[in-house]
Amino acid sequence: MKDWIKTGSPWIWMTAGAVALSVLAVLFVLWMTAARGLTHFWPKAVAETTFLEGDQRVRVIGEVRDREEVAVRRLQEAGFKIESSEAFVERVLIKMGNRDVTGQDFRWYPVPLLGELTYPADLLTVERHEWGNFYGHLKAVKEGDRVVAEGPQAWPELQARVQRAQALFRTILRIEKDDIGKVNYRIEQLRLRERRAQLKGELDDALKADLQRQREALDAQFAQLQEKLQALRTDIARDSLIAEVADGQSVEVPLAKVADVYQANAMSTGQKIGHYLRKFWEFLTDDPREANTEGGIFPAIFGTVTMVLVMSVIVTPFGIMAAVYMREYAKQGPLIRIIRISVNNLAGVPSIVYGVFGLGFFVYLLGGNIDRLFYPEALPAPTFGTPGLLWASLTLAILTLPVVIVATEEGLARVPRSVREGSLALGATKAETLIRTVLPMASPAMMTGLILAVARAAGEVAPLMLVGVVKLAPSLPIDMNAPFVHLDRKFMHLGFHIYDVGFQSPNVEAARPLVYATALLLVILIMVLNLAAIKLRNHLREKYRGLESV
Template sequence: MTGDHQAPSGNAARRTRGGRAGLSLLAEGQMMVWLTGGGFVVSLAMIVGLVSLIIVKGSTTFWPQAVTRITLVPGGAVMGEVSRDETYRPREEDVRSMVGDRSEETIRAVAEAGGLARRRMLRTGNFDLSGSHFTWVSQFQVVQEESPEWAIVVERLSWGRFYGEPARFLTDGQVTADSPAEAWRQFEAQHAEGRRAWNRAVHIERHEIGALNRRLEQARLEARKVAIRKGADSPDHASAIAAADRLAAELEPEFRRLESEIQRIRAEQARHVLVLRAADGQEKSFTPPEIVRAYPANQLSLGQKVGIYTSRWREFLLDEPREANSEGGVFPAIFGTVTMTLLMSVAVVPFGILAALYMREYARGGLVISSVRIAVNNLAGVPSIVFGVFGLGFFCYFVGGGIDSLFYKERLPSPTFGTGGVMWAALTLALLTLPVVIVATEESLAAVPRSMREGSYGCGASKWQTIWRIVLPRATPGIMTGAILAMARGAGEVAPLMLVGAVKLAPELPIDGISPFVHPERSFMHLGFHIYDLGFQSQNSEAAKPMVYTTTLLLILIIACLNLAAIWLRARLSRRFRTSQF
C-alpha cells in the first residue's frame, strides 16, 4: 500500500542516484516482493480461470451447433456435432486399421507432419444403431466434409440424440411425403399436438392412476395397522381387509377407464411416423411424442438459435431429468436443494441465535464458556463427512428408527423415517452450519456498543427488554449475514448428503399437492449430488458432461447470489454503524 513510494525525492534523490541508489535498490527486496506477488497472481488466476471456465462451458452448452457430415476413407460416413478438436500422435498400426489400402501414403504424410495428426470428436448420437454416442475422426480419414441442409438434430425420450435426415413421413402407414422438406413440414405440423397428447398421457399415468394407487395403499396400510394394534385374528382386522378389498373392487373400473384412455392417446399418436435416415443409410422411425425437440441444425437463423437456446434452458430449469439424468432438466434437484436449505435455515437460525445470546449475554464468563466457545469455533473446522456419519447414525437410524417403530409399525420393515430424508439432511446440515450462525451472531452482538445497553438499563429497561428492543435490532443484519452464509455453505455441501438422503433420482418432491403436503421423510435430489452422480456414476459420462457444466453453473450462481447477499448485508450493517456511532 505504501510500497514503491519510498523512493528518495528532490535533491537528496539526485545525490544518491549516482551513489548509494544501488544499495537502496537491493534493500527494496524486489525479488521477494515479486515472489509474494506471484503467490497472489497465482491464486487470483486460479479463481478467475475456474469461474470463467465454468461460465463459458456452462453457458454455451445449450447453443445449437452446426452438424457436419464427414465421408470417411474406407467408405461410410458419420454425421454429428464437433465436440472436441486436438492433435495427437497416431500409432502406425492404428493408421493402418483406420485407412486400409491408403495406409502407406498416409503414414508418410503423418511422419512428415512430425508424427502428429489432427482429430476431432463428433457427437454422432444414434446410440441404438451404432452403440456409441461419440466417434473420433482423424483428419487423414476424411474424404469429404459438408454441412447437409436437412441434417436434423433430434432430442428424444430415450437413447440420447439422433442425427439424421428426413426420408419420409407416414400417416396410417401411407407415405404422405418423401422429400425432406415436405416430411419435415408435416412433422412440424404434427409435433406440438403430439407432445401435448403425450403429456396428457403422462399426467394420467402419474397423477390420476397414482392417486388411485395411493388410496388402495392407504387402505392396506390401515388394515396392517389394525392387525398390529388389535391382533391379526380380531374382527376389526377382518373388516379392515374387507374394506380394502371393497375399495379395490370399486376402483377397478376407474383404473380400466384410465388405462384405455392412455391406450387411445398412444394409438392416436402412433398413426404418424417420421422416418429419418442416419449418415450410414440406416433408417429409424419416430412417432411425434417420442421426439422432445428437433431442429434442422444447418438452416437455423440467429433468432431460431436463440429460441432453441432459451427453450433448452427452460427445459433444464423446469423439467424432470431423462436418460439417467444426462438429459432433460434438473427441476427436482433445484427444488430439493432449495427445500433442504430452507428447512435447514429454519432449524439453524433460531437455535444459533439462542446459543449465541446465551453465550454472550447470559453465561458468566470463565473457563467453561471460553472453552465452549473454542469448541463451537472448532466445530466449524470438523469435516462435513463426520456430520454426515453422525446424521446417519443418530438422526436416520436412532431417531428415525425410533419414530418408525412407534408410529409407522405397519410399514416396517421398509423404513419411513428410519432412512435418509430431507428432514434428516436439513438437521445434519443445521448442525454443520450452527457454528457459522453462532459466530456471526456473537460477533454482531459484541459489536453493539456498550453505551447503548447501559443507556437502556439506565432508562429502567429489564435485561430482556434491552436485548429485544436495543441489542437484537442492531444485531439483525449481522445475524442475517450469518444465516445467509450458513445457507451458502449448506447449499454447496454434498459429502454429508450422500449419507443422509440425497439420491440419484427422486421424482416425488418433498413438498407437493398430496396431503399432508410436506413430506419430510422423503429422500430428495440435490444439485451438488447431481453433479457428482452425473460426473462419476453415469454410464455415459461424456454425453453427461454438458449437463454437469450447466448444473455446476447453476449451483455456483445460487451460492454466489447467497454470498453476494451476505456481503451486501455486511456492507449495509457497517454503514448503519457508522451513521449511528456516538
C-alpha cells in the same frame, strides 16, 4: 526504500494485488464454466463426410464436438493407415448419435482420413427420450402403415406431427405423475389406516366396509385413468418418421420416442436464438432423462432450495440461542472458553464425518424410534428410519451451526455496553433489553452467519450422499398430497447431480456439457440466496445504524 516500507504501503499494494488476483481467478472460473456449459443448448451443425476405413470409404454423419492434436505413431499403433511427414496430426471427435444402430455415440476420427465436411440443409437432428440423439436425412412421414408425406413436403408435416406427439406425451406424463400418483398415494393411505386400526384393535366391520367402499372408488378411478392412458399411448404411437442414416439404411423412428426435432443446418440466426432459449428453459423446468445426461434438472433445483430453506429454519434459532446464552447469560470462565474452542474446532471437521453422524444418530437411532412409536403400521418399510429431507437438513444444520454461533457472538460483542445499561436504567428487564434492543442491533451479524451457512450448505455433497440425496427422485418433497410437505422423502441436489453426471454417467462425453451447465446454475443459485440475505442484512444495518452510535 526503508522509509517507504515503514509506511506500510508495500503491504497495502500486496493486499490489493492479492484481492485483484482472487477476483480475476473467480471471474475466470465463472467464464470457463459459462462458456462450456451455456453453449450446450445452441443447436449444433450436423456434418456429413466420408472416412477411409481399411480400403473403403464409409459415410459419417454427426456433430463435430472437439478437436485435438495426436501423435501419428499413436494412431498407427491403433491400426489407422496414416502416412504423414508430420509428427502430429489433428483428429476430431464426432457425435454420431444413433446409438441403437451403431452401438456407439462418440468416435474420434483422424483428419487425414476424413473427406470434406459438408452440411446438407436436410440433415435431421432428433432428440429422443431414450438412446440419445438420432441423425439422418429425412425421407418420409408415416401414419400407421401409410406414408403421408415424403420429399420436400415431409419436413412441415413432420413438425406438425411432432408438436401433436409432444402434447400427447405431456398429457400422458401428467396423468402418470399427478393423477395416478395421487390415486396410488390415497390407496396407500387407506392401507396404512387399515393396518393402524388393526394394530390398535379398532378394525371392526363398519370400518372395514367404509375402507372397502373408498378402495373400490379409488380402484374404479384408477381403471378409468389406465383406460385413458392406453388410448393416449395408442394415439401417440400412430406417427413415425423414416430417415436415412450414415450406412444407407432407412430407419423408422416412432414420434412417441421423440422429444424434439430440428434441422440445425437450415436454421437462421433468429431461429437458433429461439431454439437456444427454449432449450435453456427446458433445462430449468424439465425432469432429467437418459441417466441424467439429458433433459432438465428441475427436481435438483427444487430439492436444493427446499433443503437450504429447511436447514436455515433449523440452524438460525439454535445458533442464535447458543450464542446469546454464551455471551449474555453464561458466566465467563474456563468452561465457556472450552465450549468456544470446541465450536471453532467443529467448523474444521470434514463434512463426511457429519454425514456418518447423521446416518447413525438421525436416521437409524432417531428415525428408527420414530417409526416404532408413531408409524408402526408402515413397518417393516421405514418412514423416517431412512435417509430423507429432514435428516439431510438437520445434518447440514449441525455442520453450519458453528458459523452461525461465531458470527452471532461477534455481533453481540459489538453492541455497546451503554445501550444495555441505558435500557436497564429505563426500567426494562434483561430479557426485554435483549429482545428489543440487543438482538435487533446484532441482526446484521446474524444474517452474516446465515449467509455463510447457506453458501456452505448449498454446495455440500459428501454428507448428503449418506442422509437423503438420490440420483433420481420419483416425487418432489412438496406436492398437492396431504400433508403437502413430505420431510421423509429423498430428494435430488445440484451438487450430487454434478458428481453423478460427471463421474457416474455411462456416457461421459454426452454428459460433460451438462456438468458445466449445472455447476454454473448451482453458483448462480447460491449467489441469489446470498444476495437476498445480504439485502436483508443491509436493510437491518441501516435500520439500526443510529443505535450503534449511542
